[in-house]
Amino acid sequence: MADKQFVKEIADINVDFPQWYTDVVLKTQLVDYGPIKGTMVIRPYGYAIWENIQKELDARFKATGHQNAYFPMLIPQSLLNKEAEHVEGFAPEVAVVNVAGGEKLAEPCVIRPTSETIICSMYSKWINSYRDLPLKLNQWANVVRWEKTTRPFLRTSEFLWQEGHTIHAIREESLAETLDMLHLYHDFARDVLAMPTFIGQKSEKEKFAGAEATYGMEAMMLDGKSLQAGTTHHFGQKFSKAYDIQFLDKDSKHKYVWQSSWGVSTRLIGAIIMAHGDQRGLVLPPKVAPIQTVVIPVAAHKAGVIEKAAEIAEVLKSCGIRVELDVRDQSPGWKFNEWEMKGVPVRIEVGPRDIEQGVVTFSRRDTCEKATMPINGIAKSVAVLLDDIQTKMYEKSLAFRDSHVKLAHNMDELGKVLDDKCFAKVVWDKNPACEALFKEKFQATVRVMLDEKPFQNVCACCGHKSDDLVVALVARAY
RNA sequence: CGAGGUGUAGCGCAGUUGGUAGCGCGCUUGGUUCGGGACCAAGAGGCCAUGGGUUCGAAUCCCGUCACUUCGACCA
Numbered sequence: 001m002a003d004k005q006f007v008k009e010i011a012d013i014n015v016d017f018p019q020w021y022t023d024v025v026l027k028t029q030l031v032d033y034g035p036i037k038g039t040m041v042i043r044p045y046g047y048a049i050w051e052n053i054q055k056e057l058d059a060r061f062k063a064t065g066h067q068n069a070y071f072p073m074l075i076p077q078s079l080l081n082k083e084a085e086h087v088e089g090f091a092p093e094v095a096v097v098n099v100a101g102g103e104k105l106a107e108p109c110v111i112r113p114t115s116e117t118i119i120c121s122m123y124s125k126w127i128n129s130y131r132d133l134p135l136k137l138n139q140w141a142n143v144v145r146w147e148k149t150t151r152p153f154l155r156t157s158e159f160l161w162q163e164g165h166t167i168h169a170i171r172e173e174s175l176a177e178t179l180d181m182l183h184l185y186h187d188f189a190r191d192v193l194a195m196p197t198f199i200g201q202k203s204e205k206e207k208f209a210g211a212e213a214t215y216g217m218e219a220m221m222l223d224g225k226s227l228q229a230g231t232t233h234h235f236g237q238k239f240s241k242a243y244d245i246q247f248l249d250k251d252s253k254h255k256y257v258w259q260s261s262w263g264v265s266t267r268l269i270g271a272i273i274m275a276h277g278d279q280r281g282l283v284l285p286p287k288v289a290p291i292q293t294v295v296i297p298v299a300a301h302k303a304g305v306i307e308k309a310a311e312i313a314e315v316l317k318s319c320g321i322r323v324e325l326d327v328r329d330q331s332p333g334w335k336f337n338e339w340e341m342k343g344v345p346v347r348i349e350v351g352p353r354d355i356e357q358g359v360v361t362f363s364r365r366d367t368c369e370k371a372t373m374p375i376n377g378i379a380k381s382v383a384v385l386l387d388d389i390q391t392k393m394y395e396k397s398l399a400f401r402d403s404h405v406k407l408a409h410n411m412d413e414l415g416k417v418l419d420d421k422c423f424a425k426v427v428w429d430k431n432p433a434c435e436a437l438f439k440e441k442f443q444a445t446v447r448v449m450l451d452e453k454p455f456q457n458v459c460a461c462c463g464h465k466s467d468d469l470v471v472a473l474v475a476r477a478y
Numbered sequence: 479c480g481a482g483g484u485g486u487a488g489c490g491c492a493g494u495u496g497g498u499a500g501c502g503c504g505c506u507u508g509g510u511u512c513g514g515g516a517c518c519a520a521g522a523g524g525c526c527a528u529g530g531g532u533u534c535g536a537a538u539c540c541c542g543u544c545a546c547u548u549c550g551a552c553c554a
Contacts, residue, residue: 264554353513
């Protein structure tokens with residue numbers, strides 16, 4: 001139910017952004033807290049967003065030659081332990097099952113924090129020849145990571161995600177896959193989530209436990225902080241050596257496979273909320289909105305109003321638009337606020353005045369502008385409107401982001417840029433000591449931008465010259 | 479794990495110097511309404527987080543525990 005109090009509370013989105021976020025996800029009924037701390041229950045309205053994300057992403061995976069599969073949730077501890085860096089990275093946050101069927105297990109098993117280990121162990125059985133490669137699998141699953149502090153969607157003890165795991169005969173191919181998927185995520189965020197992102201490489205310190213290189217996609221939230229919205233990893237042969245995934249190549253030699261993995265999670269829903277939301281609540285991009293258009297009869301007791309509203313809803317539905325007819329016994333204004341809070345992109349009002357003139361009144365959620373459109377050809381008009389909202393939302397986000405990215409030539413400038421709630425681009429010599437300083441002084445993380453030329457000849461942090469200067473994105477992150 | 483904050487009706491909160499429980503929203507029923515959060519009437523709903531003290535008497539004072547939450551450190 002809509003909540004009058006809530007609308008007052010969220011009136012100023014900038015006062016306490018994290019609190020605004022938490023209120024929005026709870027009060028728009030996307031999620032509820034689970035009985036175990038740090039877990040969330042995804043309610044139907046929230047889950048429908050995830051389903052739309054899944055559908056769109058899955059189509060893109062299939063189109064690039066990936067197949068879906070499923071691997072067990074429980075993993076023998078010994079299996080997890082095979083790759084040293086991987087264990088070390090995940091050990092603090094795995095949940096372990098010691099008892100099952102009323103008896104203590106001979107070997108404890110862990111609940112997957114990610115599935116590299118189980119998938120690699122199967123790959124080693126399945127792969128014999130270069131003819132078996134490449135193998136490009138994806139899994140839609142839940143994983144458990146016992147995080148210290150949690151927040152709905154952004155960090156929960158259990159979350160839903162997809163994890164792709166591919167193996168290849170040659171290094172160039174697995175590396176290309178890693179970068180291709182990074183770009184696939186980037187395009188997906190742009191086209192479906194209406195969200196511009198930066199793609200870049202993570203530092204040695206921040207890369208995935210067991211990876212040779214980790215890449216990330218960073219989205220800018222409305223408070224100027226960064227949210228990692230997806231990652232891809234290049235494993236090289238680290239896992240294939242640990243799990244013995246070998247194939248017989250054309251030259252009759254046994255070789256280890258080259259491997260990539262990549263994933264996005266329900267965190268994307270959090271990203272949508274914090275990148276597009278406003279004082280009234282959610283603003284959902286039409287492509288992921290569970291309800292794209294809500295039809296609200298006005299003065300519903302008058303003859304013919306409900307019938308006309310139902311007829312319009314039916315027309316829209318038959319044209320593939322996700323539509324809801326709201327005939328609940330509430331005042332129109334109440335419904336307007338409720339659906340605005342829930343982020344429905346287009347609202348259509350059908351009242352006696354409209355019907356008389358052969359039009360409907362509509363309001364678009366992204367701008368809250370109100371106008372009328374003819375009932376004739378309404379399905380086409382709404383489809384065009386939804387496309388326009390999708391486009392405008394991206395343009396708005398892009399403009400916001402571009403105006404919040406600034407160059408910083410030294411540490412003083414960097415501090416100012418970050419305090420200004422902006423992302424900074426700096427030139428960096430890749431020295432871990434500088435990275436540590438970014439973190440210590442500004443609580444900021446770095447991503448190495450791909451294909452960008454340094455705009456000065458010294459590191460912004462230490463001032464040293466170097467042959468290996470890169471442009472890095474420095475931001476405070478969630 | 480460190481520092482704050484909060485636990486009273488489904489939600490948001492009052493509750494005075496200790497005297498046995500209130501408000502708003504929501505919910506139920508009936509009626510009138512309906513173009514930006516309508517109105518009237520009648521209802522239902524509480525072991526005041528929990529364990530111990532102090533007291534004739536505790537939501538209120540004291541000590542402990544637990545839960546939630548915000549900010550740090552760690553991570554998708």
